[in-house]
Amino acid sequence: MSILTSIEELLSGKKVEGSRMEFKEDWNPTTIMRTVCAFANDFENQGSGYIIVGVKEENGKPVRPVLGFNPDALEKVEKEMVGYSNLVQPGYMPRLSLEEIDGKHVLVIWVPAGSNRPYKVPDDVKVKKHKTYNFRIRVNSNTVIPNEEQESELIQLTAKIPFDDRVNTHASVNDLDFGLMREHLYQTKSKLHSESATMKVEELAEAMNLCQGAEEHRFPKNVGLLMFSDNPKKFFPAVQIDVVEFPEGAGAKQFEEKTFDGPIQKQLTDALSYLKANVIKGKVIKYADRAEADRIQNFPYDALEEALANAVYHRNYELREPIEVRVLPTAIEIISYNGVDPSLKQTDFEKGRSIRTRRYRNRRIGEFLKELELTEGRGTGLPTIYGGMKNNGSPKPLFDTDEPDRRYFVCELPIHPDFLEEIEQDEVNEEGGSIGGVIGGSIELTPRQLDVLKLIEQNNKISITQIAKELNIKSSSAVDKHVEALKSKGVLERKEGTRGYWQINPPKK
Template sequence: MGIIEIIQQGENKNVEFKSWINSNKKNLINTLTNEAVGFANTNGGIILVGVEDNGEITGCYDYDEQNIIESIYDKTMPKLFTDIEEIKYKNKYILKIIVEKSPEIVATSKGVVYKRLGKNTKPFYPSEYTTNKILGFKGDYSANIIDSTTKDDIDFAEVERLKLKIQSRDKDSTLYQSDNIMFLKDLRLIVTAEYAIRLTVAGLLFVGTKAAIAKYAPQAEIIILTYSDGYTEYNKRLELKMPLIQSVERIQQFFEDRNGIQNIQMGLFKLEVEDYPINVFQEALLNAISHRDYESNASILVKFYPNEIIIENPGAFPSGVDSSNIITHPSSPRNKLIAETLQKLKYVQRSGQGVDIIFKDMLSLGKSAPEYNLFSEAVSLTLRSNLEDIDFLKFITREEEKNGEFSVSEICILKYVKSNKTITLAKAAEVAQVTRQSASNVLNKLCQKRNILQREKRNKYMFTHRVYESLDDSVEYTKDKDFDEIQAKAMIIDYLEKNGSITRVDVERLCGFSSTSSKRILKRLRDEKIIILKGRARASHYKLN
């Protein structure tokens, strides 16, 4: 059914309309969270943002799709994963938020539960729940209860370590103030029934004794292999069968001891570039832990080669995820409870897979893109340490100093233009793994900076000549300089017609030119008697002749 047909049928138990233009954005996020919780606790549904209650399409503007997804994720418990589809209708944009039915009761972060009743969202009270016990659910093996476990299987020294981590890392949290049993219950690492304590799979992996882990989850090990030369035989093997946080810290120390640094000269200072950014390796490792198939007998393998790291993980990607959408596909971790616990311990700072962080940081440091290989029962990720493109590293560093940090979409697009000189709208959508509309927005944003990209022709973009000059690409600089200056001439005349006068500094900002280029184009316009100079020194400015 098309979007117009859905709107014409009006709101119902599966469809909700929300206005964008008449809403306080903070209040709107809270409302969207409540509606999403209601749908998740009923039969799922869609929220159409940019549509009034009467079905009038008023549209959305200046929105951040990722922020909406993350806000709903952060404001729900257990964390609710939603998806957003951007729909254009008569030059107006509707955001279609898709909410799947949850296999367990979902509440807001304030502890309020809702359900869908007809076309309204109503409070959902405990007496109406089919069950108040968390027994694990399909799709989250880590939330299953291990019936034969007892209190004796808990390593309470490890519990205290987790409490100290939360206390030091999350000043707003009160979790660590509870006694040990309540702390574990709040994290859903244990359940209690008739005075008996049972560990969930996540509980076993986070706070189980080594003996309990070996007994109930012997497959839950991480193996580190190191290779000196070649790819055939390793020279060191380390098997980790211990609580997850202990394993993570052991691997992180192992990684840091081997992570080298290369100094890159940039003007008067040196830029230290690590072989592998620490946050990239951490995201990759935590993804493996959150997404691995704990029912598989295979282990997570972390292989350290002289110039690359390969992480092999048992368990295929979720349905619908492949190499063409891995950056932007909404996260759906196989082990949600493990992922949520890592987030509460502040090992994961945000919702989502972290794949975008891995791509962005590797590419912006002039390294090759992460390589994912997908198999029927496993996934491998390869990270390479070699500096593939030092010029791109310097370029991104300089631009971010001036304009702030680039997004992963911007980095992917800029990297492609650096390698291929130009990019079309279709190719931009492909390399950034976003819709054409989103790609158009990113390209327009880069063009608005006027010193990064410019439009060569309809739906085709390239670097400005200033960028080619900074990249020391004399051929492209010469070819594109004339194009830039022709375009700049029209822009300056248009500016003067609207504003009356312009300064050299205005030209630099307007056209993205250096001081030298701005002086040159202004002199050319004066020689052609198109503009005249008024005033002197700092008071000097230009007007149309």
């Protein structure tokens, strides 16, 4: 059965990270079965692994052209694989596919994450008696025997299957859309697309690892219903993306809302298309001393695309809360629930470096989105967002992890300063006041800090809780951070007395 992407894309490493691939020059069942066991255990919830036989490796990369695998040996290897797979405890059978590239054949062993982990395998499957069994896991790009702590953690993962990879007994395999599944295979250039033309829905779902169970009671997996059913909201209420535009700011009553539903990858592409057409604006800046002009956007599309794709990837689909994209005059906020992995801290996001969560909430959704090139590879999303903002000349993105509650996660993309100047000048001309003085000064403030100042200018006795409510910020601690930043910049101070009040200070010249 063919893999879900093309062999060319697989070897390129663009859609599947190196930690999920292993290259073998020839058929070596002892080392191959150890890696099969490690991929099946899926210790870090990365998703499927691939072992490619007939490819030489140098520094973790495949050497092209490939060495090749003799297709006449396929039947023999398939029979051996059945026997070796029965040695895995509990039993586990990977999927084999003969693929053609560089004018030769290679054998691809596709190892979806197992549903009955933890798995053990003999150290040497070819030994006939007195086999020694061990667990195996992947650490970066290596297959190893877990240490005592890792083994204990692996055992605790028993039956803890990520939500998207669980079987849904409230639905039928016939709830999966045959056309949507084939469309995905066409987009990923999978050989399975042509092979599936004569298949039934159940057969294609089995081939794509979207269902599980015996023939008489086979059920779809949640990832299948989320990505390959016409109406996922039938099974998962509030699975949608809401784009809410506040032309006068978050505190105003006027807003426009647009909802995107359907398969989650369609929600993502439709919402991005809408934002690109209706929100993203460009500007050309010309200079007197040189011919080259700069082209900037109010919000860089590549950063917005990655931020929203990550929200779709990492949200908790068990909660009845939509992803919300709030379009404000000075920023775009993307809010997803129920927050990031506890292993990640607020400081991790503020540094902007590549970070890796300890456990991925939706391993299968991540696989499919990467195959469609809708999100970056493992751990590269944050640098992509930071890089997109920097290359556009925009301020750094802001993140709120809602520590310590972890109820939600907010990614805020501030508007480019050149577009902010237009908004600020309009506000100064129309309203004047101390905020105009602050904006027109030399102090650099974030859009959120400006929102806080505007509320304080209207009511200098407003509380932190009231500010959070007016700006629809769910955590008062997040407002505290903005207030402390304003104090440190000398723009704001707190006057105490019988009734305390805020004082806004004009910038020093």
